[in-house]
Amino acid sequence: MSGGTLRVLPLGGLGEIGKNMTVVEYDDRIVVVDTGLRFPTAEQMGIDLVLPDFTYLRDRVEDIEAIVITHGHEDHLGALPWVLRELGTEDAPPVYGGPLAMAMARSKLDEHRIRDVVLEDVPDGETIEAGPFDIELIHMTHSIPDSNAVAITTDVGTVLITGDYKFDQTPVDGRPADMSRLAELGRDGVLLLCGDSTNADRPGYSPSEAGVGPHLEEVFSRCEGRIIVTSFASNIHRVQQVVDAAAALGRKVALVGRSMRKNVNIGRSLGHIELPDGILVQPREIDQFPDERIVIISTGSQGEPLSALRRMAHNDHRQVRLHAGDSVVFSATPIPGNERAVNETIDRLYHIGCDVITTADAPVHASGHGYQEELKLMLNLTRPRYVLPMHGDFKRIHLHAQLAESVGIDPDAIFQGENGLPLELDERGARWGDKVQSGMIFVDGVDIGDPADVALRDRRMLSADGIFIVVATISEQDGSSVAPPEVIFRGVPFLEQADELIEEIRGAVEDSLDAAAKDRVREVDLLQQQLHDDLAAFVYDRLKRRPMVLPVVVEV
Structure with a gap:
């Protein structure tokens, strides 16, 4: 370890699930990893989106060498248009990420009419030189293709930000996480591991995504009427498995929800999803087919107010009207905080007369985040000198810290942080720096406002x-x-x-x-x-x- 002081500053993602954003700073230069958002709680009335407070970056636009996106989920990518607009697109740093994440970013920036920003696809294993930083994306498995960990190397050492990950040995696309590269980094020396804590409270190993497909087909085979499957629009592998199950049972597939159609089109263009000829029908054509011949794939698995499934549950959808005999399959679990909205949607579906199948009834979902044994595996592969648990509420951060201690990490080398609290690392060791402004920025319509509004x-x-x-x-x-x-x-x-x-x-x-x-x-x-x-x-x-x-x- 040599050189000056390396600072790792989380602006979002600690003490919460969502709005992930981390600033890595060295030699007065900056790399930003992820620009995520989260959705408002019931108390945040009329607010559309919640962004991390990135005030720290406003006066330092010229110091930012790069923005790196680990994957295309909203809690890692969704704030990018607002961040670029507020920081100024003329001086905007280049944005790097996997091909799918960058395709989704281009789509978002087009919607916001933001142009002249450099978005660059980065293949796994390629090193980007950005000022004093060497940046490498390492392939990981998650519930969306092109998910990566980010290794940022300076004269002080290497910081590894895992992004969202699981160690799925049988992923749908046949590309497991690059464990050999993680082990190489561990052998060469990882200074700091910033790890995903989402499922730090779940023992064992997470089930494989590939195991969901057969269960979906089994559930579908028992359904006599229409089948409505709701999942995250970004979970392209799940969409593929729903399509495969529908094809096996001779059913047509309709995609309902703008983000679902958009993401499937992006996934098809990049080769992540293959649809048999003639299987897709337009939502307006659904009523032209017998109920037993249709599967509808819809957004709304989190009970979002304007989502397609929520509108269907309230008989407010323009093209799909649910009725008794329909089966609704929730191929997702509620994100912490969304349980109430999901339960309310399910109750409305029962009122209509639908049969509702959730993960409590059948294994129709696999989490994209590793369980405790996978978090231990990451720690043992990389053998970091210091650990900063991220991406979780304080309970999960605490549990992740305990897991690190259980595999032999010195308790004094494990830092349980919070948003706005920088960790400073140099040849003398690691310590907390002075807290900086952090918190929330609200999006109301197209405007963003002060959190104290x-x-x-x-x-x-x-x-x-x-x-x-x-x-x-x-x-x-x-x-x-x-x-x-x-x-x-x-x-x-x-x-x-x-x-x-x-x-x-x-x-x-x-x-x-x-x-x-x-x-x-x-x-x-x-x-x-x-x-x-x-x-x-x-x-x-x-x-x-x-x-x-x-x-x-x-x-x-």
Whole structure:
């Protein structure tokens, strides 16, 4: 180990599942690994997407040598258009990744009309020279093709960021993880391992993706009506196995959901998926075939509000109307945090009369993340000097740390971190650096905003107790009321005594204005503040609720 200080700064992915983003910094130069997002929780009302707070990078655009994407999932790739737009596409660094990840990135950037950014396909094993960094992508197996670990080498040593992985010995595409290269890196010396912690709580080994296909065919053979399979749109190998099972049973296949159609087209163009001639039918043609001849592959396995399956469950889909006798197969498990939305969708499907099959009923899903024995295998192959568990909530990071200790890693060399806390490594060892700004940026429509945005607080207040709007018209000369106040309310939960309450509020407004006139308060801002305080107190006294109070003062 020689040279200066190497910093590894997670901006997302620690203490959470999603929005993965890691900054590797050396000699005042930067490589960014992954630009992920996550989907909003129920409390984040009206928010569309949640991005990592990348404020740290805004003033250092010229220092960024490269952005490297480990694979094409949204929690690793999805924030790329916003990151590039905010950092400025004119000075944008080149973006590297596997062919499928880069094809998905091109599609995203096209949607956002972002051009003139260099996106470069990188074959496994090829080294990219980027300033003081040598960057190598190492083939891994996951639930999407072209998944890679990233080895970043500097004068200080090699940092290995695993990305999402499992050690599947019988992957659908016949390409297992490059364990020999991982072992070579371990022999040469890995300074720091940043490892996937998603399934650190599951003992044993994860089941092979190849085992899902026969189970799907077995489940399909028992279904008499239409079959709707929902899975991640990016799980191209799963789509292939659904298609194979449908073909074996003489069924046609319809792809429903924009991302499903888009990803299957990208997968076909890159040779990751093969569809038998004539098996695909358009969603509008579904009703032209008998129920027993159709399989529909749909988005919506996580209960996403606008997804195809969610709309079907609410009888709100333009082309597919579910009915009794349909079988819905959930070929995915809920991401932590999505359980409520998934259960709600399943309940709606039962109400329609569908038969629902989940992983609790049949082994129709295999996780793309390794279980405990695979995490130990990664640790033993690479024999890192230091370990920084990533990609997991704090419980899973803690469990991953215990696994590292169990295979002989010194407890003092295992760092359980959090977003915004950099790990600094040099010839003296490893230690935490000073915390930097991190957290969340919200996407609302096409705009991105400050995580402290008061709009969220206001939305929560509106959803709880509603809003009162009071319009008071006063004399410019003496501040007295010259017309009866107007009172408008929306979403206020009471309201049998509405008429009576409005009259009382008007009286309270008049009293407040009289008091202000007596105190010679003339400034509109001060009047509105006094009206707000008086009305809020009055409404709470009457209703024991705190609706938003919005006073408007008009001078005439």
